[in-house]
Amino acid sequence: MKNILLVFTGGTIGSLTVETTINPCESARYKLLQLFAEQDNDPLPVAFKTLQPLQILSENLHPEDWTLLITAIEAEDLYSFDGIILTHGTDTLGFSAAALGLYFNDLKIPMLLVSSDLPLDNPLANGLPNFLCAVTFIRRMAIGGVFVPYKTSGSTLQIHMATHLASSPQLSSHFPGLQSKAFMQFEGGEFNLPEIPPATPPTPWRLQANFSPKILLIRPFPGIDYSQFKLEGVSAVLHDLYHSGTACASARRGEQYCLTTFIKHCRQQNLNVYLAPALFTENIYGSTRELLAAGATMIWNISLETAYAKLLLAYGNFESTAEIEFFLQTDIAGEHVF
Numbered sequence: 001m002k003n004i005l006l007v008f009t010g011g012t013i014g015s016l017t018v019e020t021t022i023n024p025c026e027s028a029r030y031k032l033l034q035l036f037a038e039q040d041n042d043p044l045p046v047a048f049k050t051l052q053p054l055q056i057l058s059e060n061l062h063p064e065d066w067t068l069l070i071t072a073i074e075a076e077d078l079y080s081f082d083g084i085i086l087t088h089g090t091d092t093l094g095f096s097a098a099a100l101g102l103y104f105n106d107l108k109i110p111m112l113l114v115s116s117d118l119p120l121d122n123p124l125a126n127g128l129p130n131f132l133c134a135v136t137f138i139r140r141m142a143i144g145g146v147f148v149p150y151k152t153s154g155s156t157l158q159i160h161m162a163t164h165l166a167s168s169p170q171l172s173s174h175f176p177g178l179q180s181k182a183f184m185q186f187e188g189g190e191f192n193l194p195e196i197p198p199a200t201p202p203t204p205w206r207l208q209a210n211f212s213p214k215i216l217l218i219r220p221f222p223g224i225d226y227s228q229f230k231l232e233g234v235s236a237v238l239h240d241l242y243h244s245g246t247a248c249a250s251a252r253r254g255e256q257y258c259l260t261t262f263i264k265h266c267r268q269q270n271l272n273v274y275l276a277p278a279l280f281t282e283n284i285y286g287s288t289r290e291l292l293a294a295g296a297t298m299i300w301n302i303s304l305e306t307a308y309a310k311l312l313l314a315y316g317n318f319e320s321t322a323e324i325e326f327f328l329q330t331d332i333a334g335e336h337v338f
Contacts, residue, residue: 001046002044002047004049005073005078006087007051007073008029009055009088010054011057011088012115012118013115014029014236016028016031020096024056029050031120032127035120035128046138053069058089058090058093063312083137084110086113098305098308098309099309100146101162103204104145104333106205108144110145112151114131114148130157155174159182159184159191160177160328161177163302205327207313208317211312211316214234214236215234215238216235216237220259223267237274238304238311239259240277240304241276243286245298248287249290259291274311275296277299277300278335280300280301310335
Protein backbone atom coordinates (compact mmCIF):
# COMPACT_ATOMS: atom_id res chain seq x y z
CA MET A 1 0.00 0.00 0.00
CA LYS A 2 1.27 3.44 -0.95
CA ASN A 3 -0.16 6.44 0.91
CA ILE A 4 -0.47 9.62 -1.12
CA LEU A 5 -1.38 13.12 0.01
CA LEU A 6 -3.52 14.57 -2.80
CA VAL A 7 -3.84 18.36 -2.74
CA PHE A 8 -6.45 19.96 -5.00
CA THR A 9 -6.14 23.63 -6.00
CA GLY A 10 -8.53 23.99 -8.93
CA GLY A 11 -7.11 24.82 -12.35
CA THR A 12 -8.26 23.24 -15.59
CA ILE A 13 -7.76 19.77 -14.11
CA GLY A 14 -10.22 20.79 -11.40
CA SER A 15 -12.73 22.35 -13.80
CA LEU A 16 -15.66 21.31 -15.93
CA THR A 17 -17.19 22.95 -19.00
CA VAL A 18 -20.72 24.31 -18.56
CA GLU A 19 -22.33 26.02 -21.57
CA THR A 20 -18.94 26.73 -23.17
CA THR A 21 -17.45 28.25 -20.00
CA ILE A 22 -14.67 26.51 -18.06
CA ASN A 23 -14.66 27.03 -14.29
CA PRO A 24 -13.44 25.14 -11.21
CA CYS A 25 -16.00 22.66 -9.97
CA GLU A 26 -16.18 20.63 -6.77
CA SER A 27 -17.16 17.49 -8.65
CA ALA A 28 -14.08 17.63 -10.91
CA ARG A 29 -11.84 16.14 -8.23
CA TYR A 30 -14.18 13.16 -7.96
CA LYS A 31 -14.02 12.88 -11.75
CA LEU A 32 -10.23 12.60 -11.55
CA LEU A 33 -10.35 9.86 -8.92
CA GLN A 34 -13.11 8.02 -10.83
CA LEU A 35 -11.07 8.07 -14.05
CA PHE A 36 -8.00 6.93 -12.15
CA ALA A 37 -9.86 3.99 -10.62
CA GLU A 38 -11.11 2.98 -14.08
CA GLN A 39 -7.68 3.14 -15.75
CA ASP A 40 -5.25 2.08 -13.03
CA ASN A 41 -4.02 -1.48 -13.62
CA ASP A 42 -1.13 -1.58 -11.16
CA PRO A 43 -1.58 -4.33 -8.53
CA LEU A 44 0.05 -2.20 -5.82
CA PRO A 45 -2.84 -0.39 -4.10
CA VAL A 46 -2.79 3.29 -3.17
CA ALA A 47 -4.71 5.25 -0.56
CA PHE A 48 -5.33 8.98 -0.99
CA LYS A 49 -5.79 11.58 1.71
CA THR A 50 -7.25 14.66 0.05
CA LEU A 51 -7.02 18.36 0.83
CA GLN A 52 -8.42 21.35 -1.05
CA PRO A 53 -6.86 24.55 0.32
CA LEU A 54 -7.61 26.40 -2.95
CA GLN A 55 -10.18 26.20 -5.72
CA ILE A 56 -9.14 28.76 -8.30
CA LEU A 57 -8.07 29.06 -11.91
CA SER A 58 -4.32 29.43 -11.76
CA GLU A 59 -4.27 32.75 -13.61
CA ASN A 60 -5.79 34.15 -10.42
CA LEU A 61 -2.94 32.82 -8.26
CA HIS A 62 -1.06 35.20 -5.93
CA PRO A 63 2.22 34.43 -4.09
CA GLU A 64 0.24 34.47 -0.84
CA ASP A 65 -1.49 31.36 -2.17
CA TRP A 66 1.88 29.55 -2.14
CA THR A 67 2.08 30.28 1.58
CA LEU A 68 -1.46 28.93 2.01
CA LEU A 69 -0.58 25.74 0.12
CA ILE A 70 2.66 25.19 2.02
CA THR A 71 0.92 25.76 5.34
CA ALA A 72 -1.77 23.19 4.47
CA ILE A 73 0.80 20.65 3.32
CA GLU A 74 3.09 21.11 6.31
CA ALA A 75 0.17 20.70 8.71
CA GLU A 76 0.24 17.03 7.68
CA ASP A 77 2.72 14.43 8.88
CA LEU A 78 4.49 14.36 5.53
CA TYR A 79 6.60 11.33 6.19
CA SER A 80 3.54 9.20 6.86
CA PHE A 81 3.03 9.51 3.09
CA ASP A 82 4.99 7.93 0.26
CA GLY A 83 4.45 10.98 -1.93
CA ILE A 84 2.44 14.13 -2.57
CA ILE A 85 0.42 15.04 -5.67
CA LEU A 86 -0.73 18.64 -6.11
CA THR A 87 -3.16 19.43 -8.92
CA HIS A 88 -2.59 22.83 -10.53
CA GLY A 89 -3.63 24.94 -13.48
CA THR A 90 -1.30 25.43 -16.42
CA ASP A 91 -1.14 29.23 -16.67
CA THR A 92 1.11 29.75 -13.64
CA LEU A 93 2.42 26.18 -13.37
CA GLY A 94 6.03 27.20 -14.07
CA PHE A 95 6.01 29.79 -11.28
CA SER A 96 4.37 27.51 -8.70
CA ALA A 97 6.67 24.64 -9.61
CA ALA A 98 9.67 26.90 -9.07
CA ALA A 99 8.35 28.25 -5.76
CA LEU A 100 7.55 24.81 -4.34
CA GLY A 101 10.73 23.27 -5.74
CA LEU A 102 12.84 25.89 -4.00
CA TYR A 103 10.92 25.87 -0.73
CA PHE A 104 10.83 22.07 -0.44
CA ASN A 105 14.52 21.82 -1.36
CA ASP A 106 15.16 19.03 1.17
CA LEU A 107 11.99 16.97 0.64
CA LYS A 108 12.77 13.26 1.03
CA ILE A 109 9.60 12.04 -0.72
CA PRO A 110 8.40 12.97 -4.21
CA MET A 111 5.97 15.83 -4.74
CA LEU A 112 4.46 16.03 -8.22
CA LEU A 113 2.47 18.92 -9.69
CA VAL A 114 -0.18 17.58 -12.07
CA SER A 115 -2.05 19.66 -14.64
CA SER A 116 -4.35 19.16 -17.60
CA ASP A 117 -4.48 21.01 -20.89
CA LEU A 118 -8.26 20.52 -21.09
CA PRO A 119 -11.01 19.81 -18.55
CA LEU A 120 -11.32 16.14 -17.66
CA ASP A 121 -14.75 15.90 -19.32
CA ASN A 122 -12.92 16.32 -22.65
CA PRO A 123 -11.64 12.94 -23.92
CA LEU A 124 -8.55 14.64 -25.39
CA ALA A 125 -7.41 15.99 -22.00
CA ASN A 126 -3.96 14.92 -20.80
CA GLY A 127 -4.80 15.29 -17.10
CA LEU A 128 -5.39 11.57 -16.52
CA PRO A 129 -2.10 10.40 -18.16
CA ASN A 130 -0.24 13.03 -16.13
CA PHE A 131 -1.95 11.86 -12.93
CA LEU A 132 -1.35 8.16 -13.67
CA CYS A 133 2.32 8.94 -14.23
CA ALA A 134 2.52 10.80 -10.92
CA VAL A 135 1.01 7.87 -9.01
CA THR A 136 3.32 5.41 -10.78
CA PHE A 137 6.30 7.62 -9.93
CA ILE A 138 5.38 7.44 -6.24
CA ARG A 139 4.88 3.69 -6.48
CA ARG A 140 8.22 2.96 -8.13
CA MET A 141 10.74 5.79 -7.83
CA ALA A 142 12.53 6.39 -4.54
CA ILE A 143 13.50 9.96 -5.47
CA GLY A 144 12.73 12.90 -3.21
CA GLY A 145 12.10 16.35 -4.58
CA VAL A 146 9.51 18.28 -6.59
CA PHE A 147 8.67 17.26 -10.17
CA VAL A 148 6.17 17.95 -12.95
CA PRO A 149 4.95 15.14 -15.23
CA TYR A 150 3.43 16.42 -18.45
CA LYS A 151 2.40 14.81 -21.73
CA THR A 152 2.19 16.82 -24.93
CA SER A 153 0.07 15.35 -27.71
CA GLY A 154 2.19 13.17 -29.99
CA SER A 155 5.16 13.17 -27.62
CA THR A 156 6.51 10.96 -24.87
CA LEU A 157 5.39 11.95 -21.38
CA GLN A 158 8.14 13.96 -19.73
CA ILE A 159 8.98 14.42 -16.07
CA HIS A 160 10.61 17.77 -15.32
CA MET A 161 12.44 18.97 -12.26
CA ALA A 162 10.16 21.65 -10.83
CA THR A 163 12.87 24.31 -10.91
CA HIS A 164 13.61 23.52 -14.58
CA LEU A 165 10.08 23.92 -15.91
CA ALA A 166 9.59 26.80 -18.33
CA SER A 167 6.17 28.33 -18.91
CA SER A 168 4.23 27.18 -21.95
CA PRO A 169 5.08 29.02 -25.21
CA GLN A 170 2.45 31.28 -26.68
CA LEU A 171 -0.61 29.64 -28.27
CA SER A 172 0.54 26.26 -27.03
CA SER A 173 -0.09 23.78 -24.22
CA HIS A 174 3.42 22.34 -24.37
CA PHE A 175 5.73 22.68 -21.35
CA PRO A 176 9.42 22.53 -22.24
CA GLY A 177 12.14 22.04 -19.71
CA LEU A 178 15.13 24.37 -19.66
CA GLN A 179 17.08 23.98 -22.89
CA SER A 180 14.22 21.71 -24.08
CA LYS A 181 15.48 18.88 -21.85
CA ALA A 182 13.51 16.68 -19.46
CA PHE A 183 14.74 15.11 -16.24
CA MET A 184 13.08 11.81 -17.11
CA GLN A 185 10.66 10.21 -19.56
CA PHE A 186 7.77 7.82 -19.00
CA GLU A 187 6.90 5.48 -21.84
CA GLY A 188 5.33 2.05 -21.98
CA GLY A 189 4.86 2.07 -18.24
CA GLU A 190 8.60 2.51 -17.65
CA PHE A 191 10.77 5.43 -16.54
CA ASN A 192 14.07 6.27 -18.14
CA LEU A 193 16.57 8.77 -16.85
CA PRO A 194 18.33 10.54 -19.74
CA GLU A 195 20.04 13.04 -17.46
CA ILE A 196 22.27 12.48 -14.45
CA PRO A 197 20.37 13.67 -11.37
CA PRO A 198 21.91 16.83 -9.92
CA ALA A 199 23.89 16.46 -6.73
CA THR A 200 21.93 17.25 -3.60
CA PRO A 201 23.27 20.40 -1.91
CA PRO A 202 25.13 19.38 1.25
CA THR A 203 23.19 21.74 3.51
CA PRO A 204 19.41 22.11 3.16
CA TRP A 205 17.93 25.58 3.32
CA ARG A 206 15.31 25.89 6.03
CA LEU A 207 13.07 28.63 4.75
CA GLN A 208 9.97 30.38 5.99
CA ALA A 209 7.04 30.38 3.57
CA ASN A 210 7.41 34.16 3.21
CA PHE A 211 7.23 35.42 -0.37
CA SER A 212 7.96 39.13 -0.63
CA PRO A 213 5.19 41.09 -2.41
CA LYS A 214 7.65 43.83 -3.36
CA ILE A 215 9.54 42.37 -6.34
CA LEU A 216 8.81 44.14 -9.63
CA LEU A 217 9.09 41.87 -12.69
CA ILE A 218 9.62 43.63 -16.02
CA ARG A 219 9.61 41.96 -19.43
CA PRO A 220 11.42 43.61 -22.37
CA PHE A 221 9.90 44.63 -25.68
CA PRO A 222 10.91 47.12 -28.37
CA GLY A 223 10.02 50.64 -27.22
CA ILE A 224 9.55 49.85 -23.52
CA ASP A 225 9.40 53.18 -21.67
CA TYR A 226 11.04 52.83 -18.25
CA SER A 227 9.81 56.25 -17.14
CA GLN A 228 6.36 54.68 -16.75
CA PHE A 229 7.48 52.42 -13.89
CA LYS A 230 6.82 53.71 -10.39
CA LEU A 231 9.18 52.31 -7.78
CA GLU A 232 7.41 53.25 -4.56
CA GLY A 233 7.10 50.21 -2.32
CA VAL A 234 9.44 48.12 -4.47
CA SER A 235 12.28 46.18 -2.78
CA ALA A 236 14.01 44.96 -5.94
CA VAL A 237 13.51 44.65 -9.69
CA LEU A 238 13.81 41.50 -11.79
CA HIS A 239 14.22 42.23 -15.49
CA ASP A 240 13.59 39.50 -18.03
CA LEU A 241 16.02 39.21 -20.97
CA TYR A 242 15.80 38.26 -24.62
CA HIS A 243 16.97 34.75 -25.49
CA SER A 244 20.60 35.83 -25.95
CA GLY A 245 20.76 37.32 -22.44
CA THR A 246 20.31 40.90 -23.62
CA ALA A 247 18.02 43.91 -23.30
CA CYS A 248 18.16 47.44 -24.68
CA ALA A 249 21.29 49.23 -23.47
CA SER A 250 21.07 52.05 -26.01
CA ALA A 251 19.74 55.58 -25.49
CA ARG A 252 19.70 56.36 -29.22
CA ARG A 253 15.92 56.90 -29.12
CA GLY A 254 15.88 58.51 -25.69
CA GLU A 255 17.07 57.76 -22.16
CA GLN A 256 13.60 56.57 -21.16
CA TYR A 257 13.99 53.54 -23.45
CA CYS A 258 17.38 52.52 -22.11
CA LEU A 259 17.61 49.80 -19.46
CA THR A 260 21.11 50.99 -18.53
CA THR A 261 19.70 54.36 -17.51
CA PHE A 262 16.88 52.68 -15.58
CA ILE A 263 19.36 50.49 -13.70
CA LYS A 264 21.37 53.55 -12.66
CA HIS A 265 18.17 55.27 -11.56
CA CYS A 266 17.22 52.24 -9.42
CA ARG A 267 20.69 52.04 -7.90
CA GLN A 268 20.45 55.72 -6.92
CA GLN A 269 17.37 54.71 -4.92
CA ASN A 270 19.22 51.73 -3.36
CA LEU A 271 17.17 49.27 -5.38
CA ASN A 272 18.91 46.21 -6.77
CA VAL A 273 18.14 45.23 -10.34
CA TYR A 274 18.49 41.52 -11.20
CA LEU A 275 18.65 40.06 -14.68
CA ALA A 276 17.59 36.59 -15.89
CA PRO A 277 17.66 34.28 -17.74
CA ALA A 278 21.14 33.99 -19.22
CA LEU A 279 23.71 31.23 -19.58
CA PHE A 280 27.15 32.08 -18.25
CA THR A 281 29.79 32.19 -20.98
CA GLU A 282 33.07 34.02 -21.37
CA ASN A 283 31.83 35.83 -24.47
CA ILE A 284 28.75 37.97 -23.90
CA TYR A 285 27.17 40.78 -25.88
CA GLY A 286 28.34 44.34 -25.38
CA SER A 287 24.82 45.36 -24.35
CA THR A 288 24.88 42.78 -21.54
CA ARG A 289 28.25 44.08 -20.33
CA GLU A 290 26.82 47.60 -20.25
CA LEU A 291 23.88 46.44 -18.12
CA LEU A 292 26.21 44.74 -15.66
CA ALA A 293 28.54 47.74 -15.59
CA ALA A 294 25.56 49.95 -14.73
CA GLY A 295 25.06 47.94 -11.55
CA ALA A 296 22.69 45.10 -12.43
CA THR A 297 23.20 41.63 -10.97
CA MET A 298 22.84 38.64 -13.26
CA ILE A 299 21.28 35.49 -11.80
CA TRP A 300 23.05 33.11 -14.13
CA ASN A 301 21.85 29.76 -15.47
CA ILE A 302 18.29 29.59 -14.10
CA SER A 303 14.87 30.20 -15.61
CA LEU A 304 12.96 33.44 -15.25
CA GLU A 305 10.26 31.65 -13.25
CA THR A 306 12.80 30.27 -10.79
CA ALA A 307 14.63 33.59 -10.56
CA TYR A 308 11.35 35.31 -9.67
CA ALA A 309 10.37 32.73 -7.04
CA LYS A 310 13.88 32.77 -5.59
CA LEU A 311 13.85 36.55 -5.28
CA LEU A 312 10.49 36.46 -3.51
CA LEU A 313 11.90 33.93 -1.05
CA ALA A 314 15.18 35.83 -0.68
CA TYR A 315 13.55 39.14 0.19
CA GLY A 316 10.94 37.39 2.32
CA ASN A 317 13.50 35.45 4.39
CA PHE A 318 16.66 37.54 4.63
CA GLU A 319 17.44 41.13 5.55
CA SER A 320 21.11 41.68 4.77
CA THR A 321 22.37 42.16 1.23
CA ALA A 322 25.07 39.56 1.81
CA GLU A 323 22.53 36.90 2.84
CA ILE A 324 20.31 37.69 -0.12
CA GLU A 325 23.15 37.57 -2.63
CA PHE A 326 24.54 34.32 -1.21
CA PHE A 327 21.10 32.69 -1.37
CA LEU A 328 20.49 33.86 -4.94
CA GLN A 329 23.82 32.58 -6.24
CA THR A 330 23.72 29.23 -4.38
CA ASP A 331 22.19 26.19 -6.03
CA ILE A 332 19.69 24.98 -3.41
CA ALA A 333 17.36 22.70 -5.40
CA GLY A 334 19.26 21.77 -8.55
CA GLU A 335 17.87 24.89 -10.23
CA HIS A 336 21.06 25.88 -12.04
CA VAL A 337 21.84 24.63 -15.54
CA PHE A 338 25.49 24.11 -16.37
